[in-house]
Amino acid sequence: MNRRHFFVTTVCVIAGAKYFSTSLTAEELASDLTFEVIYTKKQWQEKLNDFEYKVMREEGTERAGSSSLLHEKRAGIYNCKGCDLPLYDASTKYDSRTGWPSFYQSLPNSVGTKDDNKFFMQRTEVHCRRCGSHLGHIFDDGPQPTGKRHCLNGISLVFRAV
Known part of the structure; x- marks a missing residue:
């Protein structure tokens, strides 16, 4: 196999995987489902900075260890940065040693x-x-009582201490 054939094959496999993937971005998901809070793409871009938009609306990922919420240990609630909905209680947060804030529920x-x-x-x-x-x-390698690890981008969350 020569380099050109390898390159073309690799590009075709990647493009095919993207084309046939059943995953939807947050924007595509929003067009298929009705959410209580709906903004246009432009409104989201005005509300969020470029990186927040990439993570929250285009399913990007922040770099491991970069979240200011990673070592947050106070009692409180983690809310959605997009709409302020309470999502996770701090009592379910644990150190998964993955580099991202993790919760079991x-x-x-x-x-x-x-x-x-x-x-x-x-x-x-x-x-x-x-x-x-x-x-x-969400992964199946978390602690009891759920056995789940909700591995989250801290940039998508707002912490509210109680």
Whole structure:
């Protein structure tokens, strides 16, 4: 196999995976579902800075260890930065040693999920149920009582101490 053939094959595989992926971005998800809080793309861009928009509306990811909320230990509630909906109680936060704020459980009726099959992986994406903002992913390697790890982008959250 020569380099040209390898390059063309690689590009085709990546493009095909993107085309046939069942994952939707927060923007595509919002167009398919009705959320209580709906903004136009322009309104979201005015509300969020460029990086917040990339993470919350285009399902980007912040760099591991970069969140100011990673080591937050006070009692309180973590709200959605997009619509201020309470999402996670600080009592369910734990150190997963992954570099992202992690919780074993969300508050009742606060988040939604969908399949995320990007990057040749099967994951569960978690988003705010009220505005559709991307929060992160849920994995099955968390502590009891749920066994779940809600691995979140701190940039998608606002912490409110109580």
